[in-house]
Amino acid sequence: MSSSKNQGSSWKRFKQIVSILRKHHIQKGMDPVKLRLILEDLGPTYVKIGQIMSTRQDVFSQRYCEELVKLRSSVTPLPYETILEVLESQYRQAPSEIFETIDEVPLGSASIAQVHAATLKDGRKVVIKVQRPGIYKEMEEDVELIRKAVKILNLSETLTSIVDMDTVVDEFWTTAQQEMDFRHEAASAKRFKEMYADVQYIGAPTIVDAYTTSHVLVMEYIGGIEIDDIVTLDKEGYARSEICEKLAYNYVNQIIDVGFFHADPHAGNLRIDEGKIVWIDFGMMGELTPRDRDLMKQGVRSLVNRDSALLVETILTLGTSNKEIDHAKFTVEMDRFMNKYINMSLSDINLPQMVQEMFAICHQYAIMLPKGISMLARSLITIEGTMRVLDPKTNIMQVLSSYEMELLNINWNRKLKSMLVKAVEAGEDSIELPIHAKHLMEALQKGQLKVNLNLLGSEVPLANLDRMINRIVVCILIASLLLGSSVICTTNMHPKLLGIPLLGVFGFLIAFGMSLWLFVKMLFLHQKNKPF
Template sequence: MKQKNSLSTKRRLAQILAILRKHHLAKGIDPVKFRMILEDLGPTFVKIGQIMASRQDMFSQRYCRELVKLRDNVASMSIETVKSVIKNEYHQKLSDVFLEFDEIPLGSASIAQVHKATLKDGRHIVVKVQRPDIYEMMERDISLIRKAVKILKLNDVLGSVVDLNIVLDEFWHTAKEEMDFLNEAHYARKFAYLHQDIQYIEAPLIIDEYSTSKVLVMEYIDGFEIDDRIHLMEAGYDLREIAAKLAENYIKQIVDDGFFHADPHPGNLRVRDGKIVWIDFGMMGILNRADKDLMKDAVLAIGQNDTQKLVDVILTLGEHDNRIDYALFYDNIETFMKHYVTVDLTDINLGDVVQEIFVIAHKHRISMPKGVSMLARGLVTIESTVMLIDPHISIIEIAANHVANHLSCHLDYQKELTNAIKNLYSASQNMLHIPAQLSDVMRMIMKGRLKVNLDMMESSVPMNAINHMVNKLVVGIVSAGLLMASSLLCTTQMTPKVFGIPALGFIGYMTAVGLGIWLLLTVLKERKQKK
């Protein structure tokens, strides 16, 4: 068995090398060629590319935009393969479990494919069937990539831009979660529980007794695709209402629940019986309480044009090993904020805002944690989905209103407030934030992420002048030390002697005098040059 796996690995390595030669990798690479290589390399590499596309804080914007085009266009499994997987999981033949089973899949992706079916009791369902040996195949590919990174020393080349091991670790963690369908079942139930009080949001019911780690069975959702504008309007739906409710719900998932759908494209959304139904919970983003609060602060910072608040949020959230040029980073964020200060919230494209923030973070080598990078991708995707339904809806305006209403039930943020009340509120908010800020500082210290940045670029004293001053100070201290030491030596009867003085003390005296004269001449020379 071990030999078989070894041969399989060798064949896969040969296949990878052949694909790289086909694309003439030695002649250089560009975003389009890179995407095509990943598509040819197969499911593992497509998944890695999709993760890279969401990491604008790690990769250049050109590559991220191109990698967004990656899709899981994978050839479907044969019905014999599907029957084999179901038999292995249920220990029964497919016909013994289902009354009807549509052999043509509804969709086929790199990890699984979905079929419509009917249970023996007449319930209409969908069956998500995992590809056999997909775990072993992806594990083998990851192992090969890690070896290539080590042999080619790619991290030495790309270390200042990205740590490839971080990308591979994130991919493998996400892939393993996605390949255990019991995780998806748990996420679907949790999502339904968090939205049980919202009348216009639904999730498909999971059929637990038929669900395993490799086969997931859930309620079949009919209705309309959420971007099917024509049929929705014919059925009497208000497109603007659907778009507004979808956007409001997604913001609620982020800032209230900290548990959000990470892939909100139109294919994962339906409209049925006046409700928006979310489906496919394979990829869900999770934010802890501190990160949720920081997301609220980020939305308010953009809405209130508060540069300092946004800088604090990014530095608290971000992970960075190198020293940050705080002044330049602040200037970049301030320039970003000034670009939007005169723009009405309804005219701001959230995707552009997210992209710009991540580009700035990438420039300063600040990488975001997994949950935040998934959030960035989700926000860009949900905005494009909402725009397909109603292009006049502003997600950032909805987000700002949601956060403002959430944070203040009794405070009025309207322009009618007097400047005095605004200032009082601002001061009180700053005081209330002190414990939270101290908590953030302590958390950063515990994680080893706290960095103190001293900016001397605006100082009137150049760094070379400071160095020169320190050198003179050191010479003065050494000269004084030699003088005192020599004086002590002169009180002894140490031999040999020069002019009746111990020789060592005499040498110390002369060295101290020489250093003192040099220091005096240097000071006089500098004073003369200034005049």
């Protein structure tokens, strides 16, 4: 019974989606503005997916990413009674037994959760982040419908030809699942707070573990001043240039030294409270592996040394592609990219423009970068915008210049450890080499040896070779028919047509038809590169 009910609900939702797509005339094609409007009409689930999509410039073109950033985060607030019901179901007791007061008017209402200010029984001021009831099931159903729509509407070609959209949707769904488990956000907030516990000018809210669940997050209330409220900051006597420099320095530190960074550093997630820059909302965090950080430093070294080959190697090592890359053309593009920025000082570089150009090149050659790198690219652009409002004179690249020596230095300790591990592995392999050789010879003697050969870039030459062989075969058949028909015509074979053996006439006609067919193929279809 429940299964048929679910199917009915899915069918109803599917018809609603189809009606919205018709409303926006999806059959006439897609463009960035139309996609944004469609996602807004489809509701909170699709708004969240669109926001995640906007962080992947390596997957979607720059036009789409810039437009999807405009998606509205705020949605219609839930009734206060619904919030109380969720709290009671999570705590299995009346919210009044835990909270002294809960503000009925929410501080914010987003696609996944709603936030209310409250006071605990012990007097502590807190913020309650309450997940919308049924949002997980709603998103799960919508994601399944998206997969079906991808196949029906062929959205892969509409949006991008780089990746399989099913893979992209899976990644988005994984990210959304993590964001819907507030215990994951609580762990990120505690990790961030511990990392910068000794930094006097950086802060983060304290998580109230006793009342935090997978659907409810309770944390310390942070008042203070919004970081883009420049009027109040000036009135309170804050030096905005100093705040901006410290913010940039801390963010660069998150990326280079720690490899764990806030992936959504817009002004709404930053406060100035009691002289501290306080980061809030840790639902979207990025992480870089030591390998990715080392490769990023290698990329900087390649830019400084004007080594385009090393830069190409770095990008290809970081990224993946599901189609063949023209390395020569890609190298030329990277040369052009470097020549544009190589003579500039770091403080003169427009970071958003540089990042977007780099991702445009990767998009052009179907190179998909790791999730952490793509999140970092979007977050750098976001924090640059936040800093520009706070103090237009400060450039994050100026702060990055103070890290220049660290970026260019090699971590010899890690390098020596890596070399030692490789040396041990090489020694083990050399000991086992005779055994492997013996097994190889035994397989060869028994006829069990198989070789899988994959020649990179061989598809086009092999297709041309196959086309040439086909033509040779056709030519041989034509020659054979002509030769055989000529021999038959010298005989007295019956029946005859105009005194010529009929079989010989048929042979000539078939040879003529095949010759005409071959001529047409070579003259017209060869220009379209169609094999025959």
